[in-house]
Amino acid sequence: MSNFENNMYCDFESNGAKAVAGKDILLAIYNSTGERLLAVSGQQGLTINRSSESIEVTSKDTKGGWKSKISGMKEWSIDNDGLYVPNDETHRELGKAYNDSELVCIKIINMKTKKGMFGGLAVVTDYSLEAPFDAAMTYSISLEGNGPLVDLTDEGADEMPEGTGANPDPGNTPTT
Helix, strand or coil: CCCHHHHCCCCCCCHHHHCCCHHHEEEEEECCCCCCEEECCCEEEEEEEEEEEEEECCCCCCHHHCCCEEEEEEEEEEEEEEECCCCCHHHHHHHHHHHHCCEEEEEEEECCCCEEEEEEEEEEEEEEEECCCCCCCEEEEEEEECCCCEECCCCCCCCCCECCCCCCCCCCCCCC
């Protein structure tokens, strides 16, 4: 008999079986000294935006009456929101980076696979707090990239943040 009856009804190779759950993707930041990777506390939503300018290169001799364009400068940003935990170190670090106009080193991690996905330097452009009458206090933060958003999937950058259960020894930085 072959594996799973030839994947007749248990097809582990299907796209659905390989999909990534959003709950497993986490935004982390390094503290200001770069010694500790910290998961941003209270996270609920995370959006990674990547875009490129388009440069029009249409000329009078362009055929068919269609505009022609090429790709220009690229940029990335991250929008993150969740429950605000005022005494958490990550929110203190993000608030300080915002107030002092400092760059933040970020890392996006797949907590299920324990692998780094993306990393880069960013500036905090918006850090809003909301305290509604009938709900928990929340935060919303926007980070704009400074340079490339580095794809870490093949880089071996698999250090896990403190406080997530993935790094049982805080302060333990993997060595090579």
